[in-house]
Amino acid sequence: MGNSALRAHVETAQKTGVFQLKDRGLTEFPADLQKLTSNLRTIDLSNNKIESLPPLLIGKFTLLKSLSLNNNKLTVLPDEICSLKKLETLSLNNNHLRELPSTFGQLSALKTLSLSGNQLGALPPQLCTLRHLDVVDLSKNQIRSIPDTVGELQVIELNLNQNQISQISVKISSCPRLKILRLEENCLELSMLPQSILSDSQICLLAVEGNLFEIKKLRELEGYDKYMERFTATKKKFA
Numbered sequence: 001m002g003n004s005a006l007r008a009h010v011e012t013a014q015k016t017g018v019f020q021l022k023d024r025g026l027t028e029f030p031a032d033l034q035k036l037t038s039n040l041r042t043i044d045l046s047n048n049k050i051e052s053l054p055p056l057l058i059g060k061f062t063l064l065k066s067l068s069l070n071n072n073k074l075t076v077l078p079d080e081i082c083s084l085k086k087l088e089t090l091s092l093n094n095n096h097l098r099e100l101p102s103t104f105g106q107l108s109a110l111k112t113l114s115l116s117g118n119q120l121g122a123l124p125p126q127l128c129t130l131r132h133l134d135v136v137d138l139s140k141n142q143i144r145s146i147p148d149t150v151g152e153l154q155v156i157e158l159n160l161n162q163n164q165i166s167q168i169s170v171k172i173s174s175c176p177r178l179k180i181l182r183l184e185e186n187c188l189e190l191s192m193l194p195q196s197i198l199s200d201s202q203i204c205l206l207a208v209e210g211n212l213f214e215i216k217k218l219r220e221l222e223g224y225d226k227y228m229e230r231f232t233a234t235k236k237k238f239a
Contacts, residue, residue: 006032017041017063022048029054037061046070046091052078059083070094070114082106093117093137105129116140116159128152139163139182146172153178161185161207170194173201179234185210190217199223204230 006021010032013019017039021030026048033040037060050072059080061067066089074095082103087110094117104126112135113127120141127136128149136153139161146160151171157180165186172178173196181203190213197203198221206227209215218224 006030010035013040018044020044022046024048026050028052029057031057033057034060038063040064042066044068045072048072050074052076053081054078055080062086065089065109067091077101077104079103085109088112090114100124100126102126108132111135113137123147123150125149127155130154135159145169151175156180158182167192168194170196173197173203175202178202180205180207182207183211184208188212190221193218195221195223198227200226202230203227204234 009019009021013036019033019036019040019042022044026045027050029045029050034057040061041063043064046068047070050069051074053074055078058078061084063086064084065086067087068091070091070093072095074092074097077097077100079101082101084107087107089112090110091114093114097115097118098120104124107130109132110130111132113133114137116137117140120138120143123138123143123146127133131154133155135157136155137159139159141163143160143163143165145167146165146169148169148171150169151174153175154177156177158178159182161182161184163186165183165188173194179202184207188208188211193208197206200223208218
């Protein structure tokens, strides 16, 4: 991609606060964006070949609300990304991330986090400190179990489809705002699904198709009627 084309994008972004450059085969984060650190609200560099983010630059976008780097080649995120205090949406689907920075909990404005199709081996504990987080997509990773810390998650929707989950802590029933839990295509036996999810949680949509049990067996569990009451009430609300 020529410099003049990039310059035109930068000039447009200066006026709009939006920098979008997808499907261009970029191998690195455009250094020219350092001119726009104080006015960009949205950056979308999806569908490129970016392998890393420049630590000294990425934390300087003080007004940034949305950052999308889906379908790149990121293996690690710099700690500096956690300085983006206004960031509300972070989309990093289909990269090669194995973990999140230890300071990830400092992204205090974050509402939506998409990490589908990465190489995470565990539910990142840093997510439990994010008080405004509404939706988290961790589908298509390599997560094997859900630990006790999950009870502190504030999310409304948690997508764990297509992982390798065989164990779930009963604490998932304590999540104060969790309404939608997606666990399709994992390695769950019915005996490993905490019954309190049905009888004693806020969850009103539980998706568990494609595990190691028949769905009709789920309907025989104690508490299923309570779950169905929540499910039906929610359905009516949105009908």
